[in-house]
Amino acid sequence: MDQHFSRSEMLPPLAPPITERGAVKWMRENLFSSPLNAILTLLGLAAIYALVAASLPWWLNSVWNAESLGQCRAIVAETAGEGATGACWAMIRERWHQFLFGFYPPDQWWRPILALGLLFVALAPVLFAGQKRNMAFLLGGIAVYLVVTLTLAETPAAAFALAVALVLGLTALSQVQPGRLLWFTAIYPALCFWLLWGGTVWAPIVAMAGFVLLYLVFRFAAPVIGLTPAAGAGIVAAVLWWLYLQGPVSGLLQGALPFGLRAINSDLFGGFLLAIVIGVTGIAFSLPIGILLALGRQSDMLIVKTLSVGFIEFVRGVPLITLLFTASLLLQYFLPPGTNFDIILRVIILVTFFAAAYLAEVIRGGLAALPRGQYEAADALGLDYWRAQRLIILPQALKVSIPAIVSTFIGLFKDTTLVAFVGLMDPLKGVTQIVRADIDWKGIYWEPYIFVGAIFFIICFGMSRYSMYLEKKLKTDHR
Amino acid sequence: MAEAAKMQVSDEVAIQITGMNKWYGQFHVLRDINMTVMRGERIVICGPSGSGKSTLIRCINRLEEHQQGQIIVDGTELTNDLKNIDKVRSEVGMVFQHFNLFPHLTILENLTLAPIWVRKVPKKEAEETAMYFLSKVKIPEQAHKYPGQLSGGQQQRVAIARSLCMKPRIMLFDEPTSALDPEMIKEVLDTMIQLAQEGMTMLCVTHEMGFAQAVANRVIFMDQGQIVEQNAPKEFFSNPQSERTKLFLSQILGH
Ligand SMILES: Nc1ncnc2c1ncn2[C@@H]1O[C@H](COP(=O)(O)OP(=O)(O)OP(=O)(O)O)[C@@H](O)[C@H]1O
Ligand SMILES: [Mg+2]
Numbered sequence A: 001m002d003q004h005f006s007r008s009e010m011l012p013p014l015a016p017p018i019t020e021r022g023a024v025k026w027m028r029e030n031l032f033s034s035p036l037n038a039i040l041t042l043l044g045l046a047a048i049y050a051l052v053a054a055s056l057p058w059w060l061n062s063v064w065n066a067e068s069l070g071q072c073r074a075i076v077a078e079t080a081g082e083g084a085t086g087a088c089w090a091m092i093r094e095r096w097h098q099f100l101f102g103f104y105p106p107d108q109w110w111r112p113i114l115a116l117g118l119l120f121v122a123l124a125p126v127l128f129a130g131q132k133r134n135m136a137f138l139l140g141g142i143a144v145y146l147v148v149t150l151t152l153a154e155t156p157a158a159a160f161a162l163a164v165a166l167v168l169g170l171t172a173l174s175q176v177q178p179g180r181l182l183w184f185t186a187i188y189p190a191l192c193f194w195l196l197w198g199g200t201v202w203a204p205i206v207a208m209a210g211f212v213l214l215y216l217v218f219r220f221a222a223p224v225i226g227l228t229p230a231a232g233a234g235i236v237a238a239v240l241w242w243l244y245l246q247g248p249v250s251g252l253l254q255g256a257l258p259f260g261l262r263a264i265n266s267d268l269f270g271g272f273l274l275a276i277v278i279g280v281t282g283i284a285f286s287l288p289i290g291i292l293l294a295l296g297r298q299s300d301m302l303i304v305k306t307l308s309v310g311f312i313e314f315v316r317g318v319p320l321i322t323l324l325f326t327a328s329l330l331l332q333y334f335l336p337p338g339t340n341f342d343i344i345l346r347v348i349i350l351v352t353f354f355a356a357a358y359l360a361e362v363i364r365g366g367l368a369a370l371p372r373g374q375y376e377a378a379d380a381l382g383l384d385y386w387r388a389q390r391l392i393i394l395p396q397a398l399k400v401s402i403p404a405i406v407s408t409f410i411g412l413f414k415d416t417t418l419v420a421f422v423g424l425m426d427p428l429k430g431v432t433q434i435v436r437a438d439i440d441w442k443g444i445y446w447e448p449y450i451f452v453g454a455i456f457f458i459i460c461f462g463m464s465r466y467s468m469y470l471e472k473k474l475k476t477d478h479r
Numbered sequence B: 001m002a003e004a005a006k007m008q009v010s011d012e013v014a015i016q017i018t019g020m021n022k023w024y025g026q027f028h029v030l031r032d033i034n035m036t037v038m039r040g041e042r043i044v045i046c047g048p049s050g051s052g053k054s055t056l057i058r059c060i061n062r063l064e065e066h067q068q069g070q071i072i073v074d075g076t077e078l079t080n081d082l083k084n085i086d087k088v089r090s091e092v093g094m095v096f097q098h099f100n101l102f103p104h105l106t107i108l109e110n111l112t113l114a115p116i117w118v119r120k121v122p123k124k125e126a127e128e129t130a131m132y133f134l135s136k137v138k139i140p141e142q143a144h145k146y147p148g149q150l151s152g153g154q155q156q157r158v159a160i161a162r163s164l165c166m167k168p169r170i171m172l173f174d175e176p177t178s179a180l181d182p183e184m185i186k187e188v189l190d191t192m193i194q195l196a197q198e199g200m201t202m203l204c205v206t207h208e209m210g211f212a213q214a215v216a217n218r219v220i221f222m223d224q225g226q227i228v229e230q231n232a233p234k235e236f237f238s239n240p241q242s243e244r245t246k247l248f249l250s251q252i253l254g255h
Helices: A024-032 A035-060 A071-078 A090-101 A110-127 A132-152 A157-176 A178-197 A202-225 A227-256 A271-297 A302-317 A319-330 A330-334 A343-368 A372-380 A385-422 A427-437 A446-474 B001-007 B053-060 B082-091 B107-117 B123-136 B152-164 B182-197 B207-217 B232-239 B243-253
Strands: B013-024 B029-038 B042-046 B068-073 B094-095 B172-176 B201-205 B218-223 B224-233
Touching: A024 A271, A071 A090, A071 B107, A090 A343, A090 A427, A090 A446, A110 A132, A110 A157, A110 A178, A110 A271, A132 A157, A132 A178, A157 A202, A178 A271, A202 A227, A202 A319, A202 A446, A202 B068, A271 A302, A271 A385, A271 A427, A302 A343, A319 A330, A319 A343, A319 A385, A372 A385, A372 B042, A372 B152, A385 A427, A385 A446, A385 B107, A427 A446, B013 B201, B029 B053, B029 B201, B029 B224, B042 B053, B042 B207, B053 B068, B053 B172, B053 B201, B082 B094, B107 B123, B123 B152, B152 B172, B152 B182, B152 B207, B172 B207, B182 B201, B201 B218, B218 B243, B224 B232, B224 B243, B232 B243
Parallel strands: B042 B201, B042 B218, B094 B172, B172 B201
Antiparallel strands: B013 B029, B013 B068, B218 B224
């Protein structure tokens, strides 16, 4: 046989055969790759069809304009015939504000609306560290949101002007010195507290001064007595400030320079306002506490370690509901008589602890996943414990834990509905019950749940997408 | 070998270890270690696996704690005092077998991190120093990549540069080439040889006997946690005294 071969003419590229192209190829590979897969595909399609066929009329016959459930049903019967089903969204149209604000007075709605807008301003430097373009988009979006919603909520002119000026100023700042925006993030909690609960402006300012005091004590004591004792001294000083000086000092200042918003009692809070207040505060505080607990659990110091382990295991071992009941009953016994601890604050503290215990374990997993060499290299370069943790260990450990951390956050946010059990008006059970107690809407079942569920889904899905974006952004290992 | 002789060794003591013992639980891993390292000395430590070489050099920057005896580095004794430990660690650079670069930071950030946070050098100056040492290890163009994008040999050179950015007076190497493919070993050894020629005090655990002959002025042989033999490289290789050394040399040079 002749083994010689040489090509005289090069082959032109051809399109792949039809079975290897586009939709046909995709279906063959994904839906009908084997007899079993084909059967499953058909069964799946049948199930989807059955679901849609059963619920579609209900969606299509939706009623948006009605005064009561009875009227809704009459309209459905009239347009779609006797026996037809139809959703009654008219209820949402009439009661949406309770789902969002609970019993927060309507003429003050601009306060939670503004607080929500500013929340995202405060988050901007955290979510998009140093990315001016993303921050500009976010802040621009917030400005538009505020202008529209604040107008709709009939905000007092002075507050409106101040709010818009603040957001525009911060937008400008984010483009010039994005890092400085973190200062706004730092004061946001006090600002938000004041906006939502009202009262004298001096209370949050004096409370913030407690943190300044903590920092100053730490700063000046650290070189003399060392980092840990100095931190302890700072905390003691701040706590003393809050316990004994907070009231008198803010009273004094209010006397001299009275300025404040109408005080709103906690029992008027409800719906998503309540869920978001508890959820966001819980998320913001549970992460640092969780990190400290995870580090404490790995500590060489026996007491720190035992306390961390004990706390984590106890809090994780008890249902959240139990902790919430504790919040509403037991704390009252333990705290010195006369301290009237706000119920929302108590719930926030326990929800935070609950999430922190879970986060501590999640982060411990991330810490364990780091090779020993990272600790050794940090040590060998002369980084002290806290610097090594902050610059080397935690960035990596937190990065690998992002999916689990965000899961915990999502869980925490959804668990805020459990506050219904201690008599707070969560959007799912609390508000829905109130709506159903109205004779007009008695018997309405699916609509409030679907509405509340949809809002929860949007928020949680947003968190999940953000975590995926973050993971991708932080991916540097190039494996 | 002729070069080794040219290099200066001063009469100033860099590291002084006397009567040092260390245990892991019940296991007596380092036994009565005595050694003195002069400034500018280049010492190669070799010995069979598990003989305590890594443990010994890790005691010098207190990655491991010793239980008995004295270790004095640059005039500072290693005790439980954290201040002393930090001081020694900032004077002593260490290069690991598995590089241990920080994967979440760029090469440049890896190099500037410790100078900025430990030495409090301004960022700009730290970056200039970092670029200088990156050029020195011949990879300035990789400054903005992440460690995962570099070859093993490049990563190890970055690790050496990272230590050098702290301007250490002593460098420790723990088998810096044994995780590398043969073609990359040379680039790392060249960097180390250059460093030796500049007079750096070096303690190097390695089985690269060519390197030992080229730059070391002393070879230390360890077995079972003890220093069994030490000598100038020429004599060490040509005329080993102890039976264990002879056996070890025949094993690693035999084939
Ligand atoms: N953390 C530890 N706990 C208990 N034993 C240890 C520990 N680290 C090392 N050892 C033991 O101490 C002995 C010396 O270990 P070392 O790592 O110093 O050896 P080496 O000479 O560097 O060996 P190699 O050439 O394999 O790196 C070994 O027997 C090892 O099993
Ligand atoms: Mg070793």
